[in-house]
Amino acid sequence: MSVVEIKNKLTGEKGMVRSKVLDFEQGVVVNLQLKAGKKIPRHHANCHVLVFVVSGEVWFGVGEQKFHLKTGSLLHMNPFEEHDIEAIQDSNLLVFKVGSQSSCNLKV
Template identity: 35%
Template sequence: MAKLIHTDNELSAKDKSIKKVFGNEQSNIVNIQLKAGEGIPEHDSKNPIFIIVRSGTVKFVCPDEEYHLKDSDILYMEAEELHSVEAVTDTDFLVVFLK
């Protein structure tokens, strides 16, 4: 069954917003919004993930490579791949956690 998911712009009220917007047996989707200069310390995911940039520019730093993602870019990461995140500009992206 189809489901419309609406996400609000949270950056007018705060510098960082991390919200789960969907979840079922196959996946979870988290909307992350960061003001320029904000970030997320190094971490990993127990599941593979897709990062889908909706607006802005964001840097994903992995041990062996750095990725500068912009509007409409998609990055795939394997499970347990260490990375940190830094917003180059105000940014809005989705993280799709596969189960």
């Protein structure tokens, strides 16, 4: 069992904070904090990804679609789905990467 406390670390000019908060046998949980206007370019993961919006609002592009995610939204992506993110408001996301592929265990 693990218990983790997630703190707001979004300060300064950088506009993005990414930190691994939990590592387990077949995955990892990452806290992604973005300032309004910050964009993360298109990329993919080779495992299943769940994104939970703890607070804020983001545009989340998956393939050719764009989704407006806000506090309480949960999104699931299959392995290798191309995606990008743009923060509408300062946002705090939990990203769950699940799968046996070793690169799912993100090095942060």
